[in-house]
Amino acid sequence: MILVNGALGGSIAADDRGLSYGDGLFETVLLVNDRAPLWSRHMARLAEGCARLLLPAPDVEQLARETAQAGAGLARVVVRITLTRGAGPRGYAMPDPARTTRIVAASPAPMTPPDWYYSGVRVRLCALRLGQQPRLAGIKHLNRLEQVLARAEWNAADIAEGILCDAGARVIGATAANLFAVIGGRLLTPALDRCGVAGVARAEVLAHRPDCAVRDLTMTELMQADEVFLTNSVRGILPVTALDDRRWPIGPVARALQAHWRALGLEE
Amino acid sequence: MILVNGALGGSIAADDRGLSYGDGLFETVLLVNDRAPLWSRHMARLAEGCARLLLPAPDVEQLARETAQAGAGLARVVVRITLTRGAGPRGYAMPDPARTTRIVAASPAPMTPPDWYYSGVRVRLCALRLGQQPRLAGIKHLNRLEQVLARAEWNAADIAEGILCDAGARVIGATAANLFAVIGGRLLTPALDRCGVAGVARAEVLAHRPDCAVRDLTMTELMQADEVFLTNSVRGILPVTALDDRRWPIGPVARALQAHWRALGLEE
Numbered sequence: 001m002i003l004v005n006g007a008l009g010g011s012i013a014a015d016d017r018g019l020s021y022g023d024g025l026f027e028t029v030l031l032v033n034d035r036a037p038l039w040s041r042h043m044a045r046l047a048e049g050c051a052r053l054l055l056p057a058p059d060v061e062q063l064a065r066e067t068a069q070a071g072a073g074l075a076r077v078v079v080r081i082t083l084t085r086g087a088g089p090r091g092y093a094m095p096d097p098a099r100t101t102r103i104v105a106a107s108p109a110p111m112t113p114p115d116w117y118y119s120g121v122r123v124r125l126c127a128l129r130l131g132q133q134p135r136l137a138g139i140k141h142l143n144r145l146e147q148v149l150a151r152a153e154w155n156a157a158d159i160a161e162g163i164l165c166d167a168g169a170r171v172i173g174a175t176a177a178n179l180f181a182v183i184g185g186r187l188l189t190p191a192l193d194r195c196g197v198a199g200v201a202r203a204e205v206l207a208h209r210p211d212c213a214v215r216d217l218t219m220t221e222l223m224q225a226d227e228v229f230l231t232n233s234v235r236g237i238l239p240v241t242a243l244d245d246r247r248w249p250i251g252p253v254a255r256a257l258q259a260h261w262r263a264l265g266l267e268e
Numbered sequence: 269m270i271l272v273n274g275a276l277g278g279s280i281a282a283d284d285r286g287l288s289y290g291d292g293l294f295e296t297v298l299l300v301n302d303r304a305p306l307w308s309r310h311m312a313r314l315a316e317g318c319a320r321l322l323l324p325a326p327d328v329e330q331l332a333r334e335t336a337q338a339g340a341g342l343a344r345v346v347v348r349i350t351l352t353r354g355a356g357p358r359g360y361a362m363p364d365p366a367r368t369t370r371i372v373a374a375s376p377a378p379m380t381p382p383d384w385y386y387s388g389v390r391v392r393l394c395a396l397r398l399g400q401q402p403r404l405a406g407i408k409h410l411n412r413l414e415q416v417l418a419r420a421e422w423n424a425a426d427i428a429e430g431i432l433c434d435a436g437a438r439v440i441g442a443t444a445a446n447l448f449a450v451i452g453g454r455l456l457t458p459a460l461d462r463c464g465v466a467g468v469a470r471a472e473v474l475a476h477r478p479d480c481a482v483r484d485l486t487m488t489e490l491m492q493a494d495e496v497f498l499t500n501s502v503r504g505i506l507p508v509t510a511l512d513d514r515r516w517p518i519g520p521v522a523r524a525l526q527a528h529w530r531a532l533g534l535e536e
Binding site for chain 2 (some may be wrong): 004009011012013014015017018019020021022023028053054078080082084085089090091103105107110128130131132133135141142145149150151152167175176195
């Protein structure tokens with residue numbers, strides 16, 4: 001089911017700025033038995049994105065109603081919420097006032113191989129380096145060509161993700177997940193003030209583990225980590241057991257967070 | 269008139285990757301009395317963009333027919349051609365094969381104040397610095413949030429454009445135009461291998477003036493230029509007479525290129 005500005009539909013105007021310029025934001029919300037445990041974190045990021053892109057603040061009650069409507073009746077469903085600056089004349093100047101377009105679209109949750117949770121995942125290092133743009137860092141905007149190109153670097157089904165660095169060889173995350181590492185007994189995750197997307201699963205981990213450090217992380221440090229795992233709001237906590245030739249055992253921090261995820265009702 | 273995959277229409281699927289991820293390219297082609305003098309340059313850039321984004325090469329004959337159809341009957345019309353990777357399931361991985369979406373949309377050419385040609389334009393320096401991403405530099409892709417945010421920095425009708433630098437304080441161009449400068453008697457334009465869009469008007473100037481240097485340009489150098497002008501395939505050659513407090517006279521190079529533009533049939 002797809003709702004466009006609240007009405008059942010499946011199409012948008014060809015001159016929508018979401019299409020013309022990627023001028024908008026999105027969230028992908030996992031609903032399990034009609035509950036979205038990370039909802040408030042999705043809405044917090046969306047509000048932050050709207051403020052950064054000079055879009056009107058989202059109507060959270062309305063989005064909650066439409067998300068429930070679109071996702072109703074499925075045990076595990078992903079609802080993608082897209083907000084754009086709406087249709088407008090040609091040109092980068094923002095229409096004033098903007099009439100935003102709101103798309104709420106449900107699709108079945110992806111089948112993540114159960115093995116990924118239990119036995120961990122294999123990842124690779126992407127050749128593409130993320131560009132640095134502090135004005136867009138952290139928010140989940142619609143300009144995602146870097147992720148599309150990075151994801152195109154591999155096809156092998158046994159590679160779950162690609163690790164992305166910035167031009168300064170700092171580790172930022174994966175194409176569709178955030179990264180955490182335990183180094184010298186300390187949990188840390190990369191700072192995302194220059195590039196990357198601040199995931200809602202990452203926010204949940206940071207709230208649950210207030211001792212987690214947020215700082216720059218080099219590739220050299222990552223290779224020396226005792227434990228590495230990825231977080232994604234739809235897929236949960238994925239222990240990393242191999243990055244190219246480097247191998248890791250699954251560590252206690254990832255296992256404890258998987259238990260937290262189950263307690264939240266996010267795993268089956 | 270809007271053609272979507274050749275059919276009259278005005279809407280696209282809500283799950284088109286052009287909207288979901290800005291996964292596509294565009295061209296804005298000026299037609300004057302049904303002629304598009306820069307057509308081959310638009311098609312060359314589009315083909316280059318398709319190769320860079322791993323999209324199928326465009327069908328140039330088909331685009332030419334649809335552009336003529338959409339723009340027919342108007343003396344001066346801008347036809348925007350948008351190519352996206354089409355509809356697809358959620359996720360950054362490219363659908364294989366991709367069924368691209370082709371949007372050809374005509375709108376009246378913007379009214380550029382004639383004074384801008386004759387007396388030059390006033391521009392400002394944008395605070396936003398362009399991020400560096402060699403994989404996307406030069407091509408006209410749909411990820412344009414940087415330009416949208418930069419264009420939102422001013423509202424004054426007497427400011428024609430905003431100059432954009434990269435994080436290294438190198439001048440790259442304007443929000444919707446390329447920049448040229450004459451320094452010590454030499455014509456030059458910024459290299460666009462790290463960021464920026466390689467405009468078709470810029471390509472035309474480079475072909476017409478093979479002596480033009482393409483290299484990095486600092487803000488300090490720009491301030492010492494004898495002559496500065498902007499190029500845009502729809503607006504033509506715009507002499508810059510003021511950048512914040514710096515003033516320039518209109519120089520002979522801009523005037524000669526304006527004459528070249530008239531000879532091409534691109535000015536009224």
